[in-house]
Amino acid sequence: MMPGRNVLRSYIDLTRAHFFFVWPLLFCSGLMLAFGNYGGFSWQLTLKAALIGLTGFEAGLVLNDYVDRNRDKLDVEFNRLTRYWRPFGSRPIPSGQIDPGNALMLFLLLATIAASLILTLPYPNSLYVLILMGYSYSAEYFYQVRKRKQRYPVAQLVGRTDLALFPVAGYLCYGSPDSTALLYFIFLYPWAQAHLGVNDLADIANDRARKMNSVTVLYGLKGTAYWILGFTTIHALIAMQFMAKLDTIASYGFILSLALLAVANFIILKGKGPGAGHKALPLFHASLLIYTLSIITDFFLG
Numbered sequence: 001m002m003p004g005r006n007v008l009r010s011y012i013d014l015t016r017a018h019f020f021f022v023w024p025l026l027f028c029s030g031l032m033l034a035f036g037n038y039g040g041f042s043w044q045l046t047l048k049a050a051l052i053g054l055t056g057f058e059a060g061l062v063l064n065d066y067v068d069r070n071r072d073k074l075d076v077e078f079n080r081l082t083r084y085w086r087p088f089g090s091r092p093i094p095s096g097q098i099d100p101g102n103a104l105m106l107f108l109l110l111a112t113i114a115a116s117l118i119l120t121l122p123y124p125n126s127l128y129v130l131i132l133m134g135y136s137y138s139a140e141y142f143y144q145v146r147k148r149k150q151r152y153p154v155a156q157l158v159g160r161t162d163l164a165l166f167p168v169a170g171y172l173c174y175g176s177p178d179s180t181a182l183l184y185f186i187f188l189y190p191w192a193q194a195h196l197g198v199n200d201l202a203d204i205a206n207d208r209a210r211k212m213n214s215v216t217v218l219y220g221l222k223g224t225a226y227w228i229l230g231f232t233t234i235h236a237l238i239a240m241q242f243m244a245k246l247d248t249i250a251s252y253g254f255i256l257s258l259a260l261l262a263v264a265n266f267i268i269l270k271g272k273g274p275g276a277g278h279k280a281l282p283l284f285h286a287s288l289l290i291y292t293l294s295i296i297t298d299f300f301l302g
Contacts, residue, residue, distance in 0.1 A: 010097040013086035014065055014106075015058050022289060023166075027053025029292040030170030030184060032299035038175055049173045052117045056133060057166065059110035060140050066103045067144040069093040071210040080278050081202045111137070121173055128172040136162035136169075150213050160196055164189035167292075180245065187238045194231035194261075195284045197224050201268065202277030221272045228280075229265050236261070246295070247302030253294025257287035 012018070031049045035041050065072070073094040083089045092098040111133075118129045143159025164185050171181045200207060200214035201224045207214040216224040236258055243251045264280035264287075271279070 006097070009088040010090065010092035011106075013088050013090045014062060014092050014098055014103065016061055016085055018087050020054060020058070022285075022292075023057035024050035024053040025292045025296065026167050026288070027057070027170035029295040030167035030181075031173050032296050033180055033184065034171045034173070034175030036299050037178075037180055040174075045174060048117055048120065049170055052114050052129070052173070053166070053170060055110045055117070056114035056136075056169075059107050059114060060137060060162070062103055062107040062110065063137060063140055064144060065091070065093050066100060066107060067141055068210075069100055069103075071148070071212065074206075074210045081199075081281075084278070084281065125173055125175075128177065129169050132165050132169040132172070136165060147213050148211065151218075153213075153215055153218060155213075156193065156196055156215060160192040161189065163192040183238075183242055183245070187235070187242045190231040190235035190238065191284075191288070194228045194235060195281075195288075197228040197231070198264070198268065198277050198280050198284055200224060200277075201228070202274050202281060204274055225268050225272050225276075228268055232261050232265055247298050249302050250294040250298035253290050253297070257290045257294075260284075260287045260290070 028046060028049050031046060072091045082091070090097060093100055093103050114133065115130065118126050118133065120126070121129060139159050139162040143155045143162075146155035146159070147153075167188065168181050168185050171184060175181065197215045200216040201221065204214070204216045204221070206212075207217050215227050219227060239254055239258060243254050246254070260283045264283035267280045267283075268276045270276065
């Protein structure tokens with residue numbers, strides 16, 4: 001195989017590039033809510049926000065792998081989860097396919113592009129989004145490091161605020177900190193915690209080998225199933241409140257997403273093992289995609 005193709009495949013795995021379209025959509029779902037609340041619409045701002053979401057989130061994914069580069073060498077299982085997140089099935093930094101210094105430079109490049117685009121936003125929106133960006137990278141670093149030595153899931157509870165704040169940052173590209181921004185955060189946060197539990201359930205063998213105190217390492221297979229169910233239930237209750245702010249089109253999408261989450265939880269409660277986590281994870285991701293598309297569609301057609 002040509003060396004150039006190998007390099008391309010390595011960077012696709014590093015950035016999880018096959019999911020690239022999700023991050024701009026999630027970010028812009030917040031922006032669409034802001035357009036709806038404050039009036040107006042701009043294709044230029046929408047394109048800018050999409051690029052901020054894409055480069056900013058991809059930078060976070062690269063940071064994740066860079067911080068964990070030595071622990072990832074201890075993986076004992078390259079299973080469906082690895083292939084799911086990385087289409088060519090590699091962890092390119094610990095395997096030596098990508099030099100750690102080059103990965104760090106890529107993180108800095110992507111983060112710089114995102115920050116440069118953010119600085120073109122009007123003040124104080126630019127300040128809001130920059131603060132959330134800096135916090136999110138700090139939370140990601142804290143999550144990766146803290147979970148190596150903890151007795152309680154502090155890393156998980158703090159670290160996954162970064163995902164919950166991501167569409168809020170999109171909202172603040174145009175809007176102000178308000179009740180809608182807060183509602184989006186508390187709507188997505190329990191989903192992020194449940195999703196994290198599913199991912200940990202599927203990756204339990206590697207987390208044990210890496211001595212990572214994930215949710216499943218801390219609480220076992222059964223405990224993780226209840227963690228997922230508990231946070232999904234909280235998420236569903238808040239989703240009902242969120243639906244009251246949206247039109248009928250988005251409500252149908254939310255109901256479909258909640259149905260997918262119900263099926264995912266049934267699979268997990270029935271299986272209570274890594275295989276159940278593998279089966280449930282795509283349903284969680286489909287629910288998030290439907291949520292974002294519902295909010296965006298609601299703005300244009302509602």
